[in-house]
Amino acid sequence: MSNATFEPDVFVMEACSGSDCAGSCPGSCPVEAVALDDCDAGEADEARARRWRHQRHRQMLWMSCVVVGLSFLLQVRPGGLVAFHALESYPLPQSCLSRSLFGIDCPGCGLTRSFVYLAHGQWRESLAIHRLGWLLAVSILLQFPYRILGLRHPEGLPLGRRIPVWYGRMLIFLLIANWVVLLFE
Ligand SMILES: [Zn+2]
Numbered sequence: 001m002s003n004a005t006f007e008p009d010v011f012v013m014e015a016c017s018g019s020d021c022a023g024s025c026p027g028s029c030p031v032e033a034v035a036l037d038d039c040d041a042g043e044a045d046e047a048r049a050r051r052w053r054h055q056r057h058r059q060m061l062w063m064s065c066v067v068v069g070l071s072f073l074l075q076v077r078p079g080g081l082v083a084f085h086a087l088e089s090y091p092l093p094q095s096c097l098s099r100s101l102f103g104i105d106c107p108g109c110g111l112t113r114s115f116v117y118l119a120h121g122q123w124r125e126s127l128a129i130h131r132l133g134w135l136l137a138v139s140i141l142l143q144f145p146y147r148i149l150g151l152r153h154p155e156g157l158p159l160g161r162r163i164p165v166w167y168g169r170m171l172i173f174l175l176i177a178n179w180v181v182l183l184f185e
């Protein structure tokens with residue numbers, strides 16, 4: 001490295017790798033003339049990630065509204081299909097690909113009916129149709145405070161990165177474990 005000015009990549013690495021630079025580049029880089037390009041790129045990535053998180057929070061908030069709304073608007077018909085209250089003669093078609101194509105229940109089979117039963121206060125029916133329906137329903141209700149806090153949080157990470165990831169993994173693990181147990185029952 002003969003002259004930092006002519007080797008911006010190397011120089012930038014030196015200038016920007018310090019912790020004082022990361023995440024607060026504009027105006028804070030020790031050698032702005034050379035380092036800002038790289039800092040701006042990092043900053044742009046972080047800004048994109050923030051925008052993506054906020055967009056995700058908005059999407060999940062809407063999805064949760066739809067799920068909760070449908071749970072109240074639908075009812076379970078005697079055949080096991082669900083239908084809107086005012087359109088009881090027109091049940092919605094079977095939506096599970098696994099069951100439609102192979103006749104096998106998937107780990108999520110029964111969740112819609114479980115939510116619908118819960119929304120109507122039928123706890124026993126909800127548990128009978130899916131043992132984890134209540135847990136998923138609570139998780140959907142928790143989306144409201146979590147996503148609203150996420151939208152208000154500057155980074156979009158009100159609980160940090162790990163807790164939401166591990167919570168999601170726990171739900172997936174429990175759904176699959178429940179499904180495996182059902183296969184042997
Ligand atoms: Zn299914």
